[in-house]
Amino acid sequence: xxxxxxxxxxxxxxxxxxxxxxxxxxxxxxxxxxxxxxxxxxxxxxxxxxxxxxxxxxxxxxxxxxxxxxxxxxxxxxxxxxxxxxxxxxxxxxxxxxxx
Numbered sequence: 001x002x003x004x005x006x007x008x009x010x011x012x013x014x015x016x017x018x019x020x021x022x023x024x025x026x027x028x029x030x031x032x033x034x035x036x037x038x039x040x041x042x043x044x045x046x047x048x049x050x051x052x053x054x055x056x057x058x059x060x061x062x063x064x065x066x067x068x069x070x071x072x073x074x075x076x077x078x079x080x081x082x083x084x085x086x087x088x089x090x091x092x093x094x095x096x097x098x099x100x
Contacts, residue, residue, distance in 0.1 A: 001026075002066050005052045008032070010044055017044050021052060021063070031059045039067035 005021035011034075018036045025031060035052065042050050042065055055062035
């Protein structure tokens, strides 16, 4: 589900900031959750609002920034992994050379 949450705390780190948010589920129950890896497009400030996506079955542990498709860390990890795969594939192809 998607809803609007209020940012109540900001944790700064090496990458995008992590935040604690408060929101209410459809039944009106107040929920507090931490979000790792906010999107670079999300303006993070205490008291500000952000769009979040959460699992109604586990709204505390399964919540994320609705604007974050992939974190910066994930993009770097996939990029480096792809380059390494290409290097190993090229090396393997060169080792086989003209062998039948």
